[in-house]
Amino acid sequence: MSFDSDAHARARRKALRVAVGALCTEVGFGIVEDSALETLTEMLQSVLTEIGRASRSYAELSGRTEVMVTDVVMAVVDQGINVNSIPAHAKRVNKSVFIPPGQSTPHPVMKTLEADERMPHPPHIPDYLPPFPDPHTYIRTETYKQPMNEYQVIREKAASQRRDVERALTRFIAKTGKTQSLFKDDASAFPLIAMQPHPQPYLGALFPKDQDLDPQQDSSSSLADSDPKQSNSNLDNNQGPTLDLSQSPLDMSDPDAIDNPYLRPVKMPRFKRKY
């Protein structure tokens, strides 16, 4: 849009220049310097703009939106121009008439992204509303080729990615820490991370870290009591174990209410008299 307004402004400016030039000729100048012409044009434009602005102000001051002649007259007067001289000026003899500038034709839009016929308005939308945008702006076209078996690829990728991470991690640890070797003469081949004894070996064993479930899913699993196998297994005698592995213990109502000797407070020693 800025492009448009620029073009209009340039066209008006051009017209003003022509007008100023004509006035100068009328007055008797033969040659005008560019800067002088420009200054005069600027002055004219300022005057005209000011008149326009002031007349609009007058109109609005009067509670109107449309500018009336009187508003313009007031504005002109404000500029200190004698209104009455205008008709005389308009009817002067040596008035030069010049042809209005030709209409510029708008550039046709390059239809490089033409994708489809532009949709006409549906019947319930009045015509005056803007038309639909170009089809290419809303029609989706695939820009790549559909793979043959997506699942396989994803699994493949996930597997190799994980494997790479694991391998890199273990190699890193193996390089930075103590290792054991399967080969006496070649310590670098297939290094094994050395076993480090731990004072409480059971902790690592009982809290495995190999679980890639996030805790959210984990908690939901304890609720999923209704295993599908439960329903079908009872029908047939020849079924295997159906242990209900997921039992959530009852919520303890109130630990104080439970009478268990291990929860009772420790008693004070009986008072012993000392002499």
Add this chain to the structure above:
Amino acid sequence: MRKDGKFVTQRPYRLAHQILCITAFNFHRRSLIGYVELALHPLCPDLRRLKVNSKQCRIYRVSINDIWEAAFLYNDPTLEICQGDDKKRNLDYYESSHQAAMNAVDSDYGNGEVTIRMPPEAFPIIAELRPIRVCIEFSLEQPKSGIQFVVPSMEGSLVERGAHLFTYGHENSSRLWFPCVDTYSEPCTWKLEFTVDIDMTAVSCGDLIEVIYTPDKRQKTFHYFMSIPTAAPNIALALGPFEILVDPYMHEVTHFCLPHLMPILKHTTGFLHEVFEFYEEVMSSRYPYSCYKQVFVDESYDEVMSYATISILSTNLLHSARIIDQTITSRRLMASAVAQQFFGCYISMQSWYDAWLSKGIAAYLTSLYMKKALGNNEYRHHVAATLKEVYEYESRVGGIVLDPSVRESTHPFSIKHPHTISPGYHEIYKKKAFLVIRMLEIRIGPPIVILQVLNKLLALANTASQQKFMSNSWSNMLLSTDSFLKIISTVIGKDIQPFLDQWVTQSGFAQFHGNFVFNRKRNVVELEIKQDATAKGSLKYVGPLTVTIQELDGSFNHTFKIEENKTKFEITCHSKCRRHKKKKIPLVTGEEVDMDLGAMDADSPVLWLRVDSEMHLLRHVTWEQPDYMWQYQLKYERDVVAQSQAIVALQSLPTPATRKTLTDILENEHCFYHVRLEACVCLTKVANAMESQWAGPPAMMTIFRKMFGSHSCPSIIRQNNFNNFQHYHLLKTIPVAMAQLRNVHNICPPEVVRFILDLFKYNDNSRNKYSDNYYRAVLVDALAATVTPAVTTVTLAGQNLNSEMSSDTKLILEEITRCLNLEKLLPSYRYVVSISCLKAIRILQKFGHLPSNSDIFKSYAQYGVFRDIRVSALEVLVDFIKADVNAMELNWLLDLVDTDPDQYIRYRALALLIANPPFTRTTTDSPLNTEHLVHRLWKMMNTGFSNDSRLRCAIADLYFILYGRVRPSALAIPQNVMVLNLKEKKTLLNPTVIPEVLGDMFEEEPVEVIVPKSEPEDLEMGDMVERPSESEDINPLKRKVESPLPFPAVQVVSATEPNIIAEHAADDSNPAFKFRIKVKSEDEGVSTPTRADGLGLPPVESVSMSRLSEDSDEDSSPTGESSSFTLPKTPAVRTDTLTSFSGVLTTTMASNSVVVEQSFTTPTTAEADGSNSKHKNKKKKKKNKHKHKHKHKHEKQEKDRSKSDKSERMRDHRDSSSQFSPGTTASPVELSQESTPSSPEFEII
């Protein structure tokens, strides 16, 4: 102990109440200090000495009624079994001494390690039979056994480190941590007090009354009271900074775990209330105690140890909700611990002879719970598997006698004492007890009947436990075979004595071997069922036997009476042989199925036959029927046991039809999962046998892809989802089964290897609610199973083996190292993947793909590594020792057995060595078989493990496996001794001794010495046991004198000997040629006088006493020997019947070698069977006698090897026949005490 079927205790007092008060624990010094107070009721007015059990404890002071100090003596013969004898190395000798030593401290025999002499001031009280209180102050420092201090070596306070302790023991071993009457037969009430640090919790038996601060408020005291009479072995203690969880369903149940473990403790114990409810419901009896505690500890002695109101369990049983496999194991173990509260703790065994009842009933109750939880199929499968396991043990090792009161052992160890039996035997014993209780359930009627019996037992015990002391009703708290018999007859009016005679007091399995033919003309099935009564561990079964026949018209049961020598039976068929067109066939369950009968013989209506289908007997059946019958049985029989049986049979019948049947089973979703798993394994074997005609992809590949492959791409496994446990188990089994496939080149097909590698690659557990750790471990196992021996990787030293590895092996190795490394960073539950990796590495080493190297495994076997890993690393090391014949590693392993802090690991290491010994008695040339090893093992079992019977007996087991009962061949033969190999007619001498020509010891007939099948008892101990109580007056006085000066006592020995000898001489001095005739009479004749001697001659007792007192002082152990050196030499004295063969002389008697003293002066000939005419008359005489001696032995052995007294004599006679007295000129070190029992003319002069 038990006489004429009645239990007789020889304690001269009864125990009413005991106080155990431990006033301080010290974790750093691993010590504790405290006192016990026993409230005793004397039973005889002249009670002067009383004996209690105590080991390891240091006793400071004994006082009676708090007023009088009492003198006491400590004397423990079990510290060193074979005393003062460093030459004898045979197991029979050891075991007889072992049992004697154990009896010598057995409280049921009135014995004990500590003898307390009553002060004279207390005599009046005792005379009035008024109760007395015996207070014993003791401390325990650095105990080797009985109490485990777990103090992780890291920074922080004891609480932060999770330092804790707990008590443990094999059967009755409470004496290891406090003085007590350590027997099940003496229950009493208890007051227990433990003063501990402020942030520790002491968990023990009975009700926690209160916890009180000490005055300085830095410690607190836990007061427990056990109002129900409880035997000392059922008392336990656990102490540590435990986290406490009160069971949300049953508030009287409390769970304890080490710090940080609370979340998994909650999950693991969440089911326990169901167990209580179940037991209470089936027996319609309330849980007898008022509380129950479960403590999960590290470095536990066993997975589960059950004591009165408290169970001590391994912390490794805890698991989260994501773990599948461990859940079942943990629940089974916890359920068994609760069952043992009813039978084992509340109602405990009266003596070891009754142990089968409490153990069997507890196991039976556990199995009932598992049946409820897992279903009938699982139960039947479990019973069948146990049956098989027991059968395999009995046929391999020997029979198990549940009640050994009247039988002698056929094992190299005595089965009459819980501390002398082999740990392996103990395991199987418990399983057999379960089977027998289950049989009893079937025998006495519907299952409810036995539960009524149990209810009655509990009801009686409940009444008894309410009674006050001395009403004599506390005996109802004890369960013995007799009381059980009585209860059964009152409840159901049946006498089960014949049942007991058959299965309980007799060892072995019925072994049936059968086949059948269909006689078309008579429309009869002719069966032949034979029993193999000669096989090891078998028994001759007489009684009913059910045969189930499936005909076209249905299933029918036929019961036959199995009698001696009857093998032929007939079944008349119901169906006419012409089969009806398209008729459905009714099965035993009542359902009717369509079958394709094309495979079977058109004339026969028999589909299949089964023997004892309901497992009513302890039996092993070998049954022959055509392959199509097995296939029908597998496909259509509804009993899972029958299906398994058919699968086993089909293994050896690889045909396309078998393959089809197995595949069908594998795919059948209605089939029991164990059967499907077995079908997998069987299919592998069938496929390998059919390799040449196998077409298509490897077996099971298609099935696996169908079941587990993803929909769009079957070659990629689906993301894991283990909600269906049947599928989970199949998923774990199929890869391993497939990995065992072999193609024509006998290697694993490459596509299988790729298949397994793909399983690794595509394993994705991100959306599974269960952990896949076991599955990943199985994959590693599968990968290892694909490995076959390396083609030929001839590696020169220093050459890089790696470059020669095949690409497949490289991939495998890479996978294994990746898994193992990853486990260090992201450990799986219980490190199952690491364990599989270690085993896989060993397999690669074994097959030559990797250089053999044990360092890795040693680092995994060290202390501080998780227990499961250690066990598997040890297993690998044992294999390594065997394969590489590595003495260094063997020593390393034995060091570990000697010194490791974790008792369980020490035992496991031994058990692994026993299961996979580096050499056996048949391999003679192993470089590991050294004298050093013999001495080391001997020392370990003789003195080293005196506090832990489990270890001690395991060493004895190992010793037996390595050397048998004979003198180990690695030992140098002592100079004055000659080893005769009677079977091979060879003699062995110490090489430094010039072999002289031996006398005509052998002649016409080849002589053979038979291994004694029975365990000889040490008579000396026996005598002591049967000592009349009056003699007790003499002993303490004697003891006082003798202890410092052993010599007089020994002289008493020698003095007494002639008396006995005289009698014997009278017995034996009959002319030699009459000997054979005399055999029978002598059997009785000898044994009775011996006993008479023991009873009638007080000096004999003093001998034994003195010997014990010497031993009490460990340092002075050689005194026995030295004292015997001082003995005046009395040649030709026959003393064998009473002595314990101590001394320098080695007497090894066994199957093929006999040690004989060599007489240097005697001109002898080595001709074994040549008849020498040039011998003098005198020699002839001796020769004759010798011959007869052997004969006599033969006959005896054949005749009665089961009678205890006689077998004892037998050994002595064997000794006498094989050892020849050296005569007067023999080397001076010989001992008269030792020497041989021959009549004077027997000697070589």
